[in-house]
Amino acid sequence: MKFMKAVFILFFLFSAPHISLADHAPSPVNELDDIADQALQMTKAGKYEEAKHLLNHFSEEFTVQSMHQSFSMDELRILTISHNLALETINQTNSGIEQxxxxxxxxxxxxxxxxxxxxxxxxxxxxxxxEAFNGVKSAAESGNSEQYHTELNLFLSKYNIIQPSIKLDIPVDQAQALDARISYLDHYRQKVLESTDAMAELTTLQSDLEHLFENKKEDEADPSLWWVIISTGSIIVSTLSYVGWRKYRGQGEAPSSERQKN
Structure with a gap:
């Protein structure tokens, strides 16, 4: 029982700093992230005035907190462009809900x-x-030109949504290579469709997209979590070793004490 209490106390002492860091007050960046999320929820609900208010509020908070000092010039440029586009689209009465x-x-x-x-x-x-890309590939295989252009437009619209955030998360050369391949597919869409190498081009792009998501998923684990696991494991192993040593020593001293009494 004493051993289990010792393990619990040691675990609590070593994990407490990590817990306190996780429970600290939201940072300015996280607060801005929350505002962006609320703006999206309002937009999905069709509450465009509320969404517009939140987007303007984001801009005000960003300026007040001088968050631009925390970002690189490229990050600031991508954020500014995406924010301005969101606000502009919300204000356009002729833009549909999907846009x-x-x-x-x-x-x-x-x-x-x-x-x-x-x-x-x-x-x-x-x-x-x-799924949108598979539609493009299927249309190309069947040689259906009209369906091919429709599916390609759908794929491009979905890629356009994640393209700015991808640039922030992957190496520059990888992002540029992916953009170049997709731009080529867009600008020379009919040529690609009619080319004998069309499927090879699409297969290469498919491989690049799969590689993009697979690599990012491999980086998902937070290293701080591994630090806690390793630290806790080390504490338990050390405690077990110490308790085992004390038990062994106690067993060795018991016969010696009995001999002295005799």
Whole structure:
């Protein structure tokens, strides 16, 4: 019983600093992320005035907190462009609900990519993006030109949503290579469709997209969690070793005491 109490006390002492860090007050970046999320929820609900208010509030808070000092020039540029596009689309009366949701989602994913180093929200777009791409590939295989252009437009619209946040999370050369391949597919869509190498081009792009999501998923685990696991494991092993040594020593001293008494 004493041993279990000792293990519990040691575990609590070593894990307490980690717990206190996790429970601290939200940082300014996280607060801005929450505002971006609320703006998206309002947009999805069709409450555009509330969404517009939140987007303006985001801009005000960003300026007041001088958060631009925490970001690189590229990060600031991507965030500013996505925010302006979201606000502009919300204000356009001729923009449909899908356009508004897509624009604010794009901004939301960018802010999430800046505030979270693990499990970025954009990887949740894998299924709809790959489903749209499979539609492009299927149409190309069947040679259906009209369906091919329709499916390609759908794929491009979905990729456009995550493209800015991807740039924030992957190496520059990888992002540029992926953009170049997709731009080529867009600008030379009919040529690609009619080319004998069309399927090879699409297969290469498919491989790049799968590689994009697979690599990011491998980086999801927070290293601080592994630190706690390793530290806790070390504490328990050390405690067990010490208790075992004390028990062994006690057993060795018992016969010696009895001999002295005799």
């Amino acid at each position: 508004k949701v897509n624009a604010v989602t794009r901004f939301r994913l960018v802010m999430d990519a800046l505030s979270s180093h693990y499990q970025p929200l954009w990887i949740e777009m894998e299924d709809p993006l790959m």
